[in-house]
Each structure stands twice: as structure tokens, then as C-alpha cells.
Amino acid sequence: MGPRAINKVIMLALTNVTALDLCLACVGVYLLKQVFNKKNPPYPPGPPGRPIIGNVLDVPYIRPWLTFTDWGNKYGDISHINVLGRHIVVVNSVKTAMDMLDNKSTIYSDRPTLPVGGELIGWKNVMVLLPYGDQLRRHCKNFHGVIGTRAAVAIYNQVVEVETHRFLMRLFAKPDQLQVHVRHTAGAVILRISHGYEVKENDDPFVDLADRVMAQWSHVTAPGAFLADVVPFLIKVPEWFPGADFKRLAREWHDDLEELVCAPHKFVVDQMAAGIAPESFTSNLLRSGSLAAEDEHIVKWSAAALYAGASDTVGPSLYISNNHLLRAAHFSQTVSTINAFFLAMTLFPDVQKKAQAEIDAVIGPDRLPSFADQDYLPYIGALVKETLRWHSVIPTGFAHCVSQDDIHDGYYIPKGSLIMTNIWFMMNDPKRYANPSQFNPERFLGKEPETDPRTICFGFGRRICPGIHLAEASVWLSAVMSLAVFDISKVVENGIEITPEVDPLSGTISHLKPFKCSIEPRSSRAVALIEQDVDY
Numbered sequence: 001m002g003p004r005a006i007n008k009v010i011m012l013a014l015t016n017v018t019a020l021d022l023c024l025a026c027v028g029v030y031l032l033k034q035v036f037n038k039k040n041p042p043y044p045p046g047p048p049g050r051p052i053i054g055n056v057l058d059v060p061y062i063r064p065w066l067t068f069t070d071w072g073n074k075y076g077d078i079s080h081i082n083v084l085g086r087h088i089v090v091v092n093s094v095k096t097a098m099d100m101l102d103n104k105s106t107i108y109s110d111r112p113t114l115p116v117g118g119e120l121i122g123w124k125n126v127m128v129l130l131p132y133g134d135q136l137r138r139h140c141k142n143f144h145g146v147i148g149t150r151a152a153v154a155i156y157n158q159v160v161e162v163e164t165h166r167f168l169m170r171l172f173a174k175p176d177q178l179q180v181h182v183r184h185t186a187g188a189v190i191l192r193i194s195h196g197y198e199v200k201e202n203d204d205p206f207v208d209l210a211d212r213v214m215a216q217w218s219h220v221t222a223p224g225a226f227l228a229d230v231v232p233f234l235i236k237v238p239e240w241f242p243g244a245d246f247k248r249l250a251r252e253w254h255d256d257l258e259e260l261v262c263a264p265h266k267f268v269v270d271q272m273a274a275g276i277a278p279e280s281f282t283s284n285l286l287r288s289g290s291l292a293a294e295d296e297h298i299v300k301w302s303a304a305a306l307y308a309g310a311s312d313t314v315g316p317s318l319y320i321s322n323n324h325l326l327r328a329a330h331f332s333q334t335v336s337t338i339n340a341f342f343l344a345m346t347l348f349p350d351v352q353k354k355a356q357a358e359i360d361a362v363i364g365p366d367r368l369p370s371f372a373d374q375d376y377l378p379y380i381g382a383l384v385k386e387t388l389r390w391h392s393v394i395p396t397g398f399a400h401c402v403s404q405d406d407i408h409d410g411y412y413i414p415k416g417s418l419i420m421t422n423i424w425f426m427m428n429d430p431k432r433y434a435n436p437s438q439f440n441p442e443r444f445l446g447k448e449p450e451t452d453p454r455t456i457c458f459g460f461g462r463r464i465c466p467g468i469h470l471a472e473a474s475v476w477l478s479a480v481m482s483l484a485v486f487d488i489s490k491v492v493e494n495g496i497e498i499t500p501e502v503d504p505l506s507g508t509i510s511h512l513k514p515f516k517c518s519i520e521p522r523s524s525r526a527v528a529l530i531e532q533d534v535d536y
Helices: 003-014 019-037 064-073 094-102 117-123 134-147 150-173 175-195 205-220 232-236 245-274 279-287 293-308 323-329 333-347 350-361 371-376 380-391 469-483 524-530
Strands: 078-083 084-090 406-408 411-413 418-421 485-487 491-493 496-498 518-521
Touching: 064 084, 084 094, 084 491, 117 205, 117 232, 134 150, 134 279, 134 293, 134 491, 150 175, 150 371, 150 469, 150 524, 175 205, 175 245, 175 279, 175 293, 175 333, 175 469, 175 518, 205 245, 245 279, 245 293, 279 293, 279 469, 293 469, 333 350, 333 380, 333 469, 333 485, 350 380, 350 469, 350 485, 371 469, 469 485, 469 524, 518 524
Parallel strands: 084 418
Antiparallel strands: 078 084, 406 411, 485 518, 491 496
């Protein structure tokens, strides 16, 4: 039988296919798929989905950690939803998180992709969104060598001490602008460390650039920000195509991001050429020798990840409303923790008095505390740990993505699933922390201290926060210096004492609702310490 005869037979067969035949074929394919799927164990339990839309309506946008906690109480340590074909697994226990993300980190260390923000704008190059692989390992090596250990971070102790002293000066001059001062200081510390750049008091171009770019980042990581994130092939349509305005926006924001990465880097290169570059993350990496183009690219983006860490959302946002993102766009994780410290001191004066008594006994009234005092102030160390536990800065963690199918605790975790860790519950679990709503540093002292929150709050596995030691150092020094010279208390308005709310806002990085507190120097001697000259 020749080719023409075969074609005639095929065409004749097709003309005899009825709608019923097509329906039966579809049913057959569906049944075969069901039989195939039965080879796999069940998904973890979770809210039952609806026809077609699955669990779209179950996705929590407001304080998702509370919904996740409810799921944990109902379904156990692992729960699951399916959102338009995307499997999301929520983990509510420290043990399960460590079993999955630490012990099986080779397959649980990937990140989800962002077609618009990652591909078009360029955020795919930043460390937090890099897929697991060689590029990520090279970034991690850069971070580890410069700020990956306490010894490495200690090189920058003077930077943190000088900028924290300047923070005291600003707070003394304008105590009603606490949040502004905390933010400014975090930016000053991070830019000095990342690029050796000393921030101007007002209208600093690099700080303004970071604010603008990170506000853009907040937008592009909001769920549903762009249809192309749901239908990725749309990123290939031309800019003039109806509905493709996002491509023009992406082009403009790509240029802003390039400036954020390249302008501070050029500042360092120029200073090194002039022989005046101070010690910094970037200068240390550049001094390691002549770099190929790819190596310099990694240096620039490694430094940008640190630099951008002085702004709010440094990881993929899955459960955040755009309104909350924009309201909190200019704060860092460190900023959130330091603000939580001031709120805790406002609400728990007995803790403040104990901390100040330790400082007075060890340091005395004639100097400010420094990092050299850290080992001699155990209560302050416990206070910082309790601040990290009491306010979960990253309450649902940054999403991990599993790179291959897995069976965990008898449940099927398909390739591409997002893994969300309910860190808020882990640090408020009454089985782990007695009376978790109470701010109690003493839980970390004595012969049987409770679980150190630092093993939880900075994430799990190979995607743990690389700046953990720098964050700890900044928070510790801000707390001890502030307590040494200031009394922090509730504001009195019209004769009425105002008790601020503990009201965390939704977000990948959760900030406390803005609050008022009274900040007064403890004595004339404290004023003299604040006003001492300070410089590098």
C-alpha cells in the first residue's frame, strides 16, 4: 500500500469519528491517568478543593501564618493545597522542616521562577531567587568569606559601632522619629559594608535609588501583579501588542535595577583605582585578583543582594496583598527586629530594668557598650533572642521549591511544589515555648533553656539567610547601646497613658504596625555619652 492509499485510509477513519468516540477517548485517557496517579501515595491532607479552581479561594492573604496554624491543628504537621496546578505544601513543625529542608536539602533548595520580575526585569540574578546550582554556590562562597562567620563580620565591628552611635544622636535629637532613624541606620550600615559608601544625612542618591527599586520589587512579587506570571508565554509578545504595557514597565524597571547593581560597584572600582577604597564586601572580593567578566558579574550581584537586603522584601512573596507590600517597602529585616525591640521595652518595663541593671553593673556610666562586652552581658543576649522569637520577622519563611518528586512521611510531594514553613507557629508553639505571648528573656537562661530561636527564624537548609551573623550583631548593638543611655516607656497624651498594639502586618517580611513610645535620656551623663564625637 502506497503513501496515498495510507492517507486515504486515515482520512476515511477520521471522517467516521463521532463526538461520542472523542468523549470515550477522553474518558479513557482520564481513567488511564487516574490509574497512573494511584501508583503515587496521596498528597498531604488539606482543605478540599473546588471543581476547576481547586484551592484558589483557600489562599490566605491576610496574616497567612494564622491560617496555616489552623491547618496544622486540623491536618497535622504537613498540609497541602493546589492553586491552579501549583502544589503548595505548608510545614508547621520544626522537626518536619529540618527533615525536609535540611536533611534532604539537595532536592528542597530550589526557588520558584518569576517570568516578569525574574526574567524581564532581571531579579533572577539576585541570590535569593537563583535556582539551586553552581551560580548559587558561588554567591554563597562570596557571602561566607566576607560575612559568613562571626570572625568575618567582626571586621566590620567599627562600622556598626559608629553608625549605631550616630543612631543614638539622631534619636536624642528627634525621639518621635524612631522608625525613620532605624531605617536610615540600617541603610548606612549595609552600604558601608557592601560598598564602603558613607551615606549622606539627607537625600542620599544610593538610598533613594534603593527605595525606588525595592518598591518596584515589592510590586512585581505581589501575587497576580502581571498576567504573564500566570501565563508565561505572554512575555514573548511585542511591547506594542494590546495589553502588553507590562513590557514597557519591565524595561524601565530593568534599567533602574541595573543602576542599583552597577552604580555602587563603579563607586568601589573608582575608589580602588584612586587608592582610597575602605574595607568593604565588594573591595575584598575585587582585591582577590583579576576577575573574568562572569566573576565580576557575580561580585556585583552578590553585593547587590547585600545592599538590597537593607530594603523590605528580599524573597518571593506568595501571600501578600499589594497594599501591604507598598506600605512596608522601605524596611529591612533588621529594621523590623529593632522596632520590635523598642516595642517590647515599651510594653515590658520590668525586662528593661533588668537589662539596664546588667549594663550598669558590667559597663558602668562612663562609656558606651561595645562588641567587646558581648560575652559579659548574658541577659542582653537572651533579650535579643527573645526579640527574634517574640516578633517573627519572616513568619512564613521564603518559599523553597522541590526539584524532583519526593515521598515524605508517606505523602507525595510532586516536583515543582512550593514549600512554606510556618515559622510564626514554630516560635509560638506552647509545647516548645512556655507562655509564648509573654516577652521573657529568662526562658533562654539557666540550666534548661528553651530552643534557641536563631535555629528557626533565619530559615532552613541551604537557603538559610547568609547574613545571619551581621543581622544578629546589628540588633545586639542597637539594643545594648539604646538601653545604656535611654529609658523607653509608654507615651502619655492628655494625661492618658497610651499602650501600643502588638499588630504585625502581613508580608513576606512582617513589620509591626507603627507605634509611639517615649524615649528619654537616663541622665546627664548619658547625654554626654550620646554627644561624644564619633567617626571612622
